[in-house]
Amino acid sequence: MGTFIIEGGHALKGDIHPQGAKNEALQILCAVLLTSDPVTINNVPDIIDVNKLIDLLSHLGVKVTKNGTSSYTFQADNVDLDFLQSEDYKILGRGLRGSIMLVGPLLARFGQGFIPRPGGDKIGRRRLDTHFEGFIKLGAKFRYNKEEYFYGVEAEELTGTHMLLDEASVTGTANIVMAAVMAKGITTIYNAACEPYLQQLCKMLVRMGAKISGIGSNLLTIEGVSELGGTEHRILPDMIEIGSWIGLAAMTKSEVTIKNVAYDELGLIPSTFRKLGITLERRGDDVYIPAHKDGYEIQNYIDGSILTISDAPWPGFTPDLLSIVLVVATQARGSLLIHQKMFESRLFFVDKLIDMGAKIILCDPHRASVIGHDFQSSLKATTMTSPDIRAGISLLIAALSAKGTSTIHNIEQIDRGYQNIDGRLKQIGAHIQRIS
Ligand SMILES: CC(=O)N[C@H]1[C@@H](OP(=O)(O)OP(=O)(O)OC[C@H]2O[C@@H](n3ccc(=O)[nH]c3=O)[C@H](O)[C@@H]2O)O[C@H](CO)[C@@H](O)[C@@H]1O
Numbered sequence: 242m243g244t245f246i247i248e249g250g251h252a253l254k255g256d257i258h259p260q261g262a263k264n265e266a267l268q269i270l271c272a273v274l275l276t277s278d279p280v281t282i283n284n285v286p287d288i289i290d291v292n293k294l295i296d297l298l299s300h301l302g303v304k305v306t307k308n309g310t311s312s313y314t315f316q317a318d319n320v321d322l323d324f325l326q327s328e329d330y331k332i333l334g335r336g337l338r339g340s341i342m343l344v345g346p347l348l349a350r351f352g353q354g355f356i357p358r359p360g361g362d363k364i365g366r367r368r369l370d371t372h373f374e375g376f377i378k379l380g381a382k383f384r385y386n387k388e389e390y391f392y393g394v395e396a397e398e399l400t401g402t403h404m405l406l407d408e409a410s411v412t413g414t415a416n417i418v419m420a421a422v423m424a425k426g427i428t429t430i431y432n433a434a435c436e437p438y439l440q441q442l443c444k445m446l447v448r449m450g451a452k453i454s455g456i457g458s459n460l461l462t463i464e465g466v467s468e469l470g471g472t473e474h475r476i477l478p479d480m481i482e483i484g485s486w487i488g489l490a491a492m493t494k495s496e497v498t499i500k501n502v503a504y505d506e507l508g509l510i511p512s513t514f515r516k517l518g519i520t521l522e523r524r525g526d527d528v529y530i531p532a533h534k535d536g537y538e539i540q541n542y543i544d545g546s547i548l549t550i551s552d553a554p555w556p557g558f559t560p561d562l563l564s565i566v567l568v569v570a571t572q573a574r575g576s577l578l579i580h581q582k583m584f585e586s587r588l589f590f591v592d593k594l595i596d597m598g599a600k601i602i603l604c605d606p607h608r609a610s611v612i613g614h615d616f617q618s619s620l621k622a623t624t625m626t627s628p629d630i631r632a633g634i635s636l637l638i639a640a641l642s643a644k645g646t647s648t649i650h651n652i653e654q655i656d657r658g659y660q661n662i663d664g665r666l667k668q669i670g671a672h673i674q675r676i677s
C-alpha cells in the first residue's frame with residue numbers, strides 16, 4: 242500500500258498538462274477488439290486502470306505495440322477466446338470497472354462475451370442490468386453464475402432493435418453501441434448516455450466503418466455493418482483531471498495554467514467552479530486560474546437561497562467532480578449543499594475532512610452541507626486513507642492546503658486515474674513525497 246507525505250500550506254505556480262481521459266481510454270481500448278486490423282491510439286494515460294486493461298487485452302491475444310510514451314497500436318487478429326474461461330481472466334477482469342466493456346465487442350465479433358463482476362470504486366451499488374438488458378434485446382442469451390459472480394452472453398447473430406435504456410449508463414451505453422455496430426439491421430438506443438467519452442467512441446467507430454447517427458444526443462441510431470477496419474484515434478484531455486486541477490489551484494491559492502483542455506468539451510465544469518466564486522479565464526484552449534489571494538465566494542441563487550451542486554447524466558454535472566467541489570467549498574466564503582444523486586457511498590470520506598477542521602454536516606448518504614471557512618482557519622494536517630479515486634484526490638487537495646504534514650495511505654486509488662500526480666505536483670512547487 243503506497244503512501245504520500247504532504248507538507249501543506251505552500252502556494253503552487255506553473256503550467257499543468259492534463260493527461261488523456263481515463264474513462265474514454267477504457268472504452269476506446271475495448272473497441273480495438275472489433276476489428277482484426279491495427280488500431281493506433283494516441284494520448285493514452287499511463288495510469289493503473291488503463292495499464293491493467295492493456296495487460297488484459299494482451300492476455301487475450303491482442304498484439305500490443307508501444308509507439309511512444311502515450312501511443313500504442315493494437316491488433317486483435319488472433320484473439321484467444323479460451324482465455325475468457327480461465328482463472329486468470331477472472332482475476333484480471335475483476336481488477337477494474339472498465340473491463341465490463343470487453344463484453345460488447347466480444348459478443349459482436351465472436352458471438353460470446355464473459356466477464357467477472359468488474360472492480361472499480363466501492364462508492365455504492367453499481368449494477369450492470371442496463372448492459373445485459375441491452376445485449377438480450379439484441380438477441381443474446383444471458384447467463385449468470387451467482388457463486389462466481391460471472392456473467393456471460395452468447396449469440397449466433399445479433400439483430401438490431403429499438404431499446405429504451407432504464408438509465409443513461411455510461412459504460413452500459415458504450416457496451417451496447419459496440420455490440421450493435423455489427424448487428425443485422427438498425428438499432429436505436431434511447432436514453433443513451435452522451436458524455437464526451439461516448440461521443441469519442443462513436444466517432445472512432447464511424448472512422449472504422451460503423452454507421453452511427455445522433456452522436457452527442459440521447460438517441461443513437463446504428464445501422465449494422467458486416468465488419469469494421471482499423472483507424473487512428475486521439476483521446477481527449479481528462480475533464481475530471483482538469484476539474485481537479487481547478488479545485489486544487491483555488492484551494493491552495495495557486496496561479497496555475499492548465500494547458501490544452503479542449504475547452505468546448507468541458508460542459509458545465511467551468512461554470513460550476515465559477516459558482517463557487519473561482520475565477521478561471523479561457524485563454525485560447527488553456528484555462529488560467531489566478532492566485533485567489535482574497536479567497537472565493539459562493540454565489541447564491543437569484544432568490545438568495547443556498548446553492549446546491551448536484552450530479553446528473555451528461556450534459557449535467559459529472560458525479561466524479563462532486564468530491565472535489567465539496568473539498569474546495571470548505572474554504573469558500575459562504576455555504577452550499579452537495580447532492581450526490583448517483584452514488585450512495587461516495588460522501589462518507591467527509592469524516593476525514595471534519596477531522597481536519599472542515600465544517601460539514603453529512604445530512605444523509607447523498608447530501609452534505611458545507612459551511613466555508615473563508616481561509617480564516619486552515620485545515621489541520623492528519624493521517625488518512627484514500628477510500629476511492631475522487632475522495633483520494635480531494636483528500637490530497639485538503640492536505641496541500643492544510644497546515645503541517647499529512648499522510649495519505651492507499652494512494653493506489655489515486656494512481657488508478659491520475660498519471661504521475663506527485664511528479665507533476667512537485668514541478669509546480671508542491672512538497673509531496675511518495676513512499677512505496
Ligand atoms: C469507467 C467509467 O467510465 N466510469 C464512470 C462511469 O461508470 P458506470 O458506467 O459504471 O456508471 P453508470 O453510468 O452505469 O451509473 C453510475 C451510477 O449512477 C446511477 N445512475 C446512472 C444514470 C442515471 O440516469 N441515473 C442513475 O441513477 C447508476 O445506477 C449508478 O449507480 O460513469 C459514472 C457516472 O458518470 C462515473 O462516475 C464513472 O467514473
Ligand SMILES: C=C(OP(=O)(O)O)C(=O)O
Nearest residue numbers: 338339361362561630631
Ligand atoms: C468512479 C470512477 O471510476 P470507476 O468507474 O472506474 O470506478 C471515477 O473515475 O471517478
